Amino acid sequence: MPTEVTHPTASPTLDGLFKRVLARRPDALALVDPHNKPRITGQPRKRLTFAQADRAISALAAHFIESGLPANSVIAVQLPNTIEFALTILAAYRAGLVVVPLPLLWRQSELTMALNRTAARAIVTTSRVDGVVHADLAMNAAAEAFSIRHVCGFGDDLPEGMASLDQAIIRESTAARAVIQDGRKAALISFDLTQDGFRPVPRAHLGLIAGGLAISLESDMPQGATVMSAFSPMSFAGLTSSLVVWLLSGGTMVLHHPFDDEVLEQQINEHSCDTLIAPAQLALRLDELDLSAKMPSLRHVIGLWRAPEQVASSPFWTARRARLTDVYLFGEAGLFGARRTAADGSRAPIKPGPHGAPRELPGSSIAGDILLTPKGTLGLRGPMVPVAAYAPPPPPSDSLIASPPRDFVDTGYAARLDRATGAINITAPPSGIMAVGGYRFLAQDLQEWSRRLGQGALLTALPDRLSGHRLAGRAQDNARAREALAELGLNPLMVEAFRDRANAP
Structure with a gap:
């Protein structure tokens, strides 16, 4: 033992x-x-x-x-x-x-x-x-x-x-x-x-x-x-x-x-x-x-x-x-x-700055910081946030300008400040990244996978209220497209995007 x-x-x-x-x-x-x-x-x-x-x-x-x-x-x-x-x-x-x-x-x-x-x-x-x-x-x-x-x-x-x-x-x-x-x-x-x-x-x-x-x-x-x-x-x-x-x-x-x-x-x-x-x-x-x-x-x-x-x-x-x-x-x-508030079940406002755990108790232990970055995106820092893992690459060795170290992670989620309430509103996911439930992938990958399937094939992500996006595909032969994607070792969500709609529930 x-x-x-x-x-x-x-x-x-x-x-x-x-x-x-x-x-x-x-x-x-x-x-x-x-x-x-x-x-x-x-x-x-x-x-x-x-x-x-x-x-x-x-x-x-x-x-x-x-x-x-x-x-x-x-x-x-x-x-x-x-x-x-x-x-x-x-x-x-x-x-x-x-x-x-x-x-x-x-x-x-x-x-x-x-x-x-x-x-x-x-x-x-x-x-x-x-x-x-x-x-x-x-x-x-x-x-x-x-x-x-x-x-x-x-x-x-x-x-x-x-x-x-x-x-x-x-x-x-x-x-x-x-x-x-x-x-x-x-x-x-x-x-x-x-x-x-x-x-x-x-x-x-x-x-x-x-x-x-x-x-x-x-x-x-x-x-x-x-x-x-x-x-x-x-x-x-x-x-x-x-x-x-x-x-x-x-x-x-x-x-x-x-x-x-x-x-x-x-x-x-x-x-x-x-x-x-x-x-x-x-x-x-x-x-x-x-x-x-x-x-x-x-x-x-x-x-x-x-x-x-x-x-x-x-x-x-x-x-x-x-x-x-x-x-x-x-x-x-x-x-x-x-x-959420007990009175009406509405969502709690998210305000920038340090926030404790629990949020409702002033002076509670700090769970982290929420901030708006200069790019209009939401940033995070705190004991759970691995800042070094997301650090931008160092500048070229011949650069005369050194970037100051960053103490937060830019999540890439677009956000804005509500001037009336002082709360942060998260408005959009990171650009170029698609999500189907817990599976995330680059939008450019859809084009690459479509090209591998040959002329006339189309694979696209459509907005979905529950899962973020859902995938839909079209090819001259859907069965062959499914086989090809499976052979590439791709996620089953990609493969099933080419299911035959006539037989779909």
Whole structure:
């Protein structure tokens, strides 16, 4: 079992937060799988106490150590919203590794890019998710990444050469190594999309914890909460809003793989969840369906906006038993939250300058700064914002003018100041970047992919109220276009843009 070493000036890590809860509540229920997990992954549901989760985490950490992964090496993870994701992330940290989360919608081209740019030594996946064989995707991507030395996964029917992590948990190896628990150490490398392409964004444990605190304190989530997490975890926002928020509350995390409204309602009522974390559009849709009557145990709803420019035009929140907290997401750069007013459910005004957590309490701890840049875009700074990752390139060596260092990240979102109220209004997403739900891509890539399909092919992004954009394609032979895009290893959203409309629902 890995040995914990406490540095004289050490600060909290995510594994340290877990062990604090473990010491207080070893037999309390910690993690609950989605009801429909057998359909999603073909694996049985699990329910783990903190003590049971601890044993699984230690066994997985020992497996990573025995596999020859050195401390501080990089491990890539592509998993659905099930118990295995939480166990794997915490096991990687217990073994002293750095995690690269890979969104489920990423396919071979993006996976290979991420593995090569981070020099990942291992990749963790599951056999299949919603009918897609992710184990084969991981094996194919690993074959194109020189640094990969270990490929492992959960589930049955794993391809030859992929180690079974289910067997590693059962075996419960006692392999150990000393790991310094220091929150300043690197914990996460996620990928953001900017106008220059994909950008790796590294963060320490403290940056992740700062993001979780900004959400949990602003939403006034109670200690020991039973949290329903229905947001994909493979991003900075996904990890902080689920794993970190759960560890900070010290309660139970019930997982839901997005989305099945009936299953979600059943899970919330069965476990008497008091907190729901979900995409904001889903939360507002549940409110329209009388959330208070159907899910009476809910007291806190945390709605995450992947398209923060849509908050201004969102409907009022009507559920009186549950307060809604809007969480504005800006790619991998950072986030901030604002709880809606209890009186009428209108959105809270966002004003420039330092903001605390919670926002309503003067003098509370600083969660970050919101500012307008000279370009008329929204900027962020604070303990969770990795300024160095977004720093502009240095000027040429022969330049006589040195640019002053920047202490904020320009998110690229267009914003303006309302002179009457002093509030900031976010008006448009970054130029040249398209988003379909959680999948982001450059607008120029659409033209490139269309050219590869030959003359007469068209692939375009159309505005969509719920997901930001939706894709539509046209080719002389749609079936051949789908095959070509799949062979290129592109995202299924691109492939399905060329579905036959006559057969579409």
